[in-house]
Amino acid sequence: xxxxxxxxxxxxxxxxxxxxxxxxxxxxxxxxxxxxxxxxxxxxxxxxxxxxxxxxxxxxxxxxxxxxxxxxxxxxxxxxxxxxxxxxxxxxxxxxxxxxxxxxxxxxxxxxxxxxxxxxxxxxxxxxxxxxxxxxxxxxxxxxxxxxxxxxxxxxxxxxxxxxxxxxxxxxxxxxxxxxxxxxxxxxxxxxxxxxxxxxxxxxxxxxxxxxxxxxxxxxxxxxxxxxxxxxxxxxxxxxxxxxxxxxxxxxxxxxxxxxxxxxxxxxxxxxxxxxxxxxxxxxxxxxxxxxxxxxxxxxxxxxxxxxxxxxxxxxxxxxx
Amino acid sequence: xxxxxxxxxxxxxxxxxxxxxxxxxxxxxxxxxxxxxxxxxxxxxxxxxxxxxxxxxxxxxxxxxxxxxxxxxxxxxxxxxxxxxxxxxxxxxxxxxxxxxxxxxxxxxxxxxxxxxxxxxxxxxxxxxxxxxxxxxxxxxxxxxxxxxxxxxxxxxxxxxxxxxxxxxxxxxxxxxxxxxxxxxxxxxxxxxxxxxxxxxxxxxxxxxxxxxxxxxxxxxxxxxxxxxxxxxxxxxxxxxxxxxxxxxx
Numbered sequence: 001x002x003x004x005x006x007x008x009x010x011x012x013x014x015x016x017x018x019x020x021x022x023x024x025x026x027x028x029x030x031x032x033x034x035x036x037x038x039x040x041x042x043x044x045x046x047x048x049x050x051x052x053x054x055x056x057x058x059x060x061x062x063x064x065x066x067x068x069x070x071x072x073x074x075x076x077x078x079x080x081x082x083x084x085x086x087x088x089x090x091x092x093x094x095x096x097x098x099x100x101x102x103x104x105x106x107x108x109x110x111x112x113x114x115x116x117x118x119x120x121x122x123x124x125x126x127x128x129x130x131x132x133x134x135x136x137x138x139x140x141x142x143x144x145x146x147x148x149x150x151x152x153x154x155x156x157x158x159x160x161x162x163x164x165x166x167x168x169x170x171x172x173x174x175x176x177x178x179x180x181x182x183x184x185x186x187x188x189x190x191x192x193x194x195x196x197x198x199x200x201x202x203x204x205x206x207x208x209x210x211x212x213x214x215x216x217x218x219x220x221x222x223x224x225x226x227x228x229x230x231x232x233x234x235x236x237x238x239x240x241x242x243x244x245x246x247x248x249x250x251x252x253x254x255x256x257x258x259x260x261x262x263x264x265x266x267x268x269x270x271x272x273x274x275x276x277x278x279x280x281x282x283x284x285x286x287x288x289x290x291x292x293x294x295x296x297x298x299x300x301x302x303x304x305x306x307x308x309x310x311x312x313x314x315x316x317x318x319x320x321x
Numbered sequence: 322x323x324x325x326x327x328x329x330x331x332x333x334x335x336x337x338x339x340x341x342x343x344x345x346x347x348x349x350x351x352x353x354x355x356x357x358x359x360x361x362x363x364x365x366x367x368x369x370x371x372x373x374x375x376x377x378x379x380x381x382x383x384x385x386x387x388x389x390x391x392x393x394x395x396x397x398x399x400x401x402x403x404x405x406x407x408x409x410x411x412x413x414x415x416x417x418x419x420x421x422x423x424x425x426x427x428x429x430x431x432x433x434x435x436x437x438x439x440x441x442x443x444x445x446x447x448x449x450x451x452x453x454x455x456x457x458x459x460x461x462x463x464x465x466x467x468x469x470x471x472x473x474x475x476x477x478x479x480x481x482x483x484x485x486x487x488x489x490x491x492x493x494x495x496x497x498x499x500x501x502x503x504x505x506x507x508x509x510x511x512x513x514x515x516x517x518x519x520x521x522x523x524x525x526x527x528x529x530x531x532x533x534x535x536x537x538x539x540x541x542x543x544x545x546x547x548x549x550x551x552x553x554x555x556x557x558x559x560x561x562x563x564x565x566x567x568x569x570x571x
């Protein structure tokens with residue numbers, strides 16, 4: 001424990017002193033503030049002279065405004081944040097020859113990798129919490145709505161899911177920093193994985209579903225069973241990507257109007273009508289029930305990723321030459 | 322000689338795939354001596370050191386360092402054994418004192434004690450005035466001296482030095498050798514150094530071991546090896562002559 005604490009403190013100090021940390025947090029805070037001001041003003045405009053609908057506070061995070069929503073931004077930029085914080089954590093010490101010195105001190109070898117991972121997680125948590133608080137404060141000023149207990153709980157869950165998700169990417173980049181001797185290689189490898197999951201998995205999913213269950217136009221229109229099969233295959237394939245898991249989980253948690261994580265919702269005209277007339281947000285507990293499988297999956301892949309990283313590091317021989 | 326055995330190995334062997342890096346090594350080092358570990362590049366010297374520190378596991382055989390098996394109890398060994406690798410690295414964006422403080426903390430040396438020791442060893446290696454400079458600006462010799470200070474912060478019983486004088490200027494080399502000598506004589510620290518600079522080894526080492534291709538081909542006091550290899554009565558031998566003789570035979 002002692003070793004972990006000492007290395008953790010040093011790593012935190014390194015992070016705080018690094019230009020990298022400054023740039024990333026400045027970027028996130030800046031984008032967050034800009035998005036919130038735009039969204040906040042739009043909401044203010046729309047609400048003039050109207051009774052305030054429930055759960056409006058969450059709109060600050062989810063509504064897209066002119067550009068994109070904060071949630072979308074974190075969904076896109078979060079993995080990069082994790083990668084930036086971890087891609088040179090082990091190989092930097094290897095190149096500067098401090099790793100061999102570190103392992104010859106009376107500490108357990110795993111405390112090095114544990115402390116590096118934990119300090120990255122702590123930094124991510126600090127950035128996320130600070131940004132969400134900043135946006136909340138700005139939102140309260142702009143919109144004039146104080147968040148209720150349910151909105152706050154939803155936001156807390158959102159932050160926790162995001163933390164887990166970004167930690168997964170931190171784990172990936174630390175894994176590559178253990179495997180590759182050069183920081184540039186490990187950064188590129190992490191980015192390659194990121195690009196693969198963000199673009200190619202969804203592309204592959206649609207190709208696969210087209211191949212397995214093609215939607216053909218018949219005289220009577222689209223065969224609904226085929227359409228459902230097509231959607232199901234596409235969905236299952238894209239769930240391979242942690243990004244899909246994350247975006248489905250967060251949008252469902254933050255938008256109580258959503259009753260399912262699925263994108264395709266077949267509804268008759270009457271159901272559609274009732275949707276628009278009777279808004280009935282889902283209670284928090286039920287939103288959680290819907291995304292529980294997603295959260296468990298994200299926790300599992302994060303732990304798996306760190307586990308592999310841990311094993312590889314423990315088995316490596318650390319030589320000075 | 323104080324007689325107490327501080328390092329002892331029993332058929333210590335390390336294989337990388339089919340290549341044998343260290344082959345049935347049997348060695349005994351006594352407390353307080355300065356032992357020179359010689360051999361060409363790739364002879365298995367560093368691998369041996371790594372096994373002594375528990376940083377790599379032997380394929381077969383056993384080692385005992387300060388009374389503990391480094392494979393089973395690496396923690397106990399690392400608490401009392403210092404290791405200065407060749408071309409030691411530092412955190413270049415921290416100053417000398419911060420580097421030492423970090424290592425002291427990892428060794429669980431409490432704040433007050435560690436500051437005193439840091440002051441003392443910085444003084445001993447002649448870096449007191451540079452203690453607040455970033456290590457990134459240090460010259461090779463200063464880094465090497467800081468490395469020595471860093472190893473000694475934990476007050477080890479035994480220190481492994483890998484090429485401690487390489488890259489130092491003649492004056493720096495002399496001071497380093499004097500320091501090593503005084504560590505052994507005054508602080509009763511056992512020193513195990515591997516080096517290619519044979520004249521220096523000859524100056525400070527009580528005994529030497531020569532390792533070639535993973536085999537320890539000779540071990541003993543330098544004058545005994547000289548008698549054995551160069552014949553009786555030869556007075557002005559150098560370690561280099563002895564070494565080359567062993568090297569050619571192997």
